[in-house]
Amino acid sequence: MASGSVSITIKLFSALREALGESEFQLNLTEVSEAPAQIDVAAIKKLLSQRGAEWKEALNQPNLVHALNHKVVFTDAVVSEGDELAFFPPMTGG
């Protein structure tokens, strides 16, 4: 891996997984223009939204939940090499 490059795992669940047809993939953040230390969840959403209209719609629904390394976070959470970032609708267990 090149110096300064950041690779993270993206996971999608429930209706999001279904709408986008993917459940898990690696994302290499050398594609992103910002310096790695400043890549936050909002930047990842923006990046993934460029994949198409259905991605843009799915990732910008108002009640989308983001979990970074298994913990729910706001969009200003900064992602680092090796992180796992998941997107999903509100949870409905129990």
Place this chain on the structure above:
Amino acid sequence: MASGSVSITIKLFSALREALGESEFQLNLTEVSEAPAQIDVAAIKKLLSQRGAEWKEALNQPNLVHALNHKVVFTDAVVSEGDELAFFPPMTGG
């Protein structure tokens, strides 16, 4: 039984039963001066208190509970022929 006489069952539980050495007995209310329709729990307490100092003390403790026919009542509840009147300390089950 003579006309106008009223006989009720008295029950005592827990520390009261222990202090007074009785758990259940019949009480004939022809001994009471008031007309039968007006005999209330307070009158029964007064009557039983005449049985001695330990009765007076036991039946006049501030947290005494009285149950008439299996229902907690105040001292103004009127007793009738065949009723069951119980005296006991606050309940401590569960």
Place this chain on the structure above:
Amino acid sequence: MSVALQSEAIDVAAEYAKLVRDSPGAAVATFTGYVRDHSGQQSVTELELEHYPEMALKVLEDLGQSATERFGLSGWRIVHRFGRLAVSETIVWVGAVADHRGEAISACELMMDTLKTDAPFWKREQGAAGEQWVASRDSDSARRARWQSGEAQ
């Protein structure tokens, strides 16, 4: 929808199985009380539970009915022991079945809080310091009162 007063230990698994078989529902809450080995600073080796059978039955049946009306239960069961109980044995078991968890859990709590202050049972503890009747607790009366004031729901 029933009450049992018994001297033998409570078979929690059998009570649970019977409750959900007789009254299936989406939400089932239960509570089990066991004999403590202490009471305040005192150690306790045995408990004796005196009760007033006819009144206990009536009070607990009324309690199940009122919990049913208040929380829309589809099933409930109250089992209370009397007689001599060793430390760690079961004393009481309540179960409530409802369509939603809030109702089932609140019904369980209402039944326990009310039972403590309104059901005619009296505990006598035996321990290092001899035997003594257990005094009623202000905290129990306070918990009971919440249900009447509407503070608890």
Place this chain on the structure above:
Amino acid sequence: MSVALQSEAIDVAAEYAKLVRDSPGAAVATFTGYVRDHSGQQSVTELELEHYPEMALKVLEDLGQSATERFGLSGWRIVHRFGRLAVSETIVWVGAVADHRGEAISACELMMDTLKTDAPFWKREQGAAGEQWVASRDSDSARRARWQSGEAQ
């Protein structure tokens, strides 16, 4: 003091027996959730529970820990199912052991309320009208919020 995520049905009697054997205490509260045969006006014939395993484990373990700290539990257990579930089957079981009933019952309620909104499970219902993802409910979020505002205790 543990979490289980499993596809098989929950053996409520075995879970209860293990909880009280591992963590004896005076007060034990439990809650069991079962699959409803309806969802609003829709009939439901089957439920599928998708989950995020690593996160579900972490969230539920943190929840048991925080209930322990808040209510002084001596024991707790959370069992949640995933996969395909038929109507009337168990979905979730929680148990809490404490020295007093208020703590055990409140811990159970806190665990259920928090689990509903914070644990990564998603229900997909199959019924007469086809399949659909279950929408989250405002009432669940409201119940969850009570624990943070201090309204619930």
